[in-house]
Amino acid sequence: MNVTVKYFAVCHEILDRSEEEMQLPEGSTVKTILERLEEEWPEIAEFYEVMQMSVNWEYATEHTALAEGDEVALIPPVTGGRDV
Amino acid sequence: MFKITTEVITGAEVREAVAAPDAGAVVLFLGTVRNNTDGRPVTCLEYEAYPPMAEKKMAEIAEEIAQKWGIHRIAMIHRTGKLDIGQVSVAVAVASPHRKDGFAACEYAMNRLKQIVPIWKREVWADGEAEWVKPDAVFFDTPTQRT
Numbered sequence: 200m201n202v203t204v205k206y207f208a209v210c211h212e213i214l215d216r217s218e219e220e221m222q223l224p225e226g227s228t229v230k231t232i233l234e235r236l237e238e239e240w241p242e243i244a245e246f247y248e249v250m251q252m253s254v255n256w257e258y259a260t261e262h263t264a265l266a267e268g269d270e271v272a273l274i275p276p277v278t279g280g281r282d283v
Numbered sequence: 284m285f286k287i288t289t290e291v292i293t294g295a296e297v298r299e300a301v302a303a304p305d306a307g308a309v310v311l312f313l314g315t316v317r318n319n320t321d322g323r324p325v326t327c328l329e330y331e332a333y334p335p336m337a338e339k340k341m342a343e344i345a346e347e348i349a350q351k352w353g354i355h356r357i358a359m360i361h362r363t364g365k366l367d368i369g370q371v372s373v374a375v376a377v378a379s380p381h382r383k384d385g386f387a388a389c390e391y392a393m394n395r396l397k398q399i400v401p402i403w404k405r406e407v408w409a410d411g412e413a414e415w416v417k418p419d420a421v422f423f424d425t426p427t428q429r430t
Binding site for chain 2: 205207209212258274275
């Protein structure tokens with residue numbers, strides 16, 4: 200299956216791209232993407248502690264199953280609660 | 284109105300969006316770009332958003348407010364791109380029959396916006412450095428943490 204993966208803020212900066220198409224085996228979950236990214240960027244594992252993922256504009260977990268055409272995003276911590 | 288925009292925000296857009304004859308109060312919140320963070324001079328801020336998801340999450344916050352206070356007139360708009368000191372980054376307007384609920388709902392909307400709406404802020408310091416704003420405790424309280 201093919202999915203689109205989007206990267207924002209610090210993820211965009213580190214991976215040096217804002218989105219890409221990924222071809223994944225049937226039965227893949229969000230975790231499949233995270234593992235693939237970890238091969239390219241081992242330090243991303245540290246970010247996983249504070250980062251969230253979304254699938255089709257809804258927050259997801261690493262166990263969320265993926266389907267053809269899904270839009271996945273890595274959501275780094277949002278702007279925080281003490282400013283403005 | 285739940286919107287991510289690159290245009291200047293004045294506040295009038297959200298205020299007009301919630302106007303209603305049965306409202307006795309309109310609470311308007313404007314978030315503006317501050318010239319320092321904990322005393323360190325800031326030159327400008329850069330905001331990035333995931334627009335379709337951000338607008339969806341804003342609508343969900345409005346739904347939460349409808350459930351909690353029975354208030355149905357809420358508008359939120361957030362700007363992205365480079366913003367200078369004093370410019371408006373976010374505006375929230377809530378129209379309600381009475382002011383007490385309006386104030387509470389408006390504060391709730393801002394708190395939730397900072398928890399669940401995918402918008403990121405990059406601080407550009409006067410000394411030329413820049414960095415994405417890091418998480419704080421509020422972030423860890425969000426319900427959809429990776430499991």
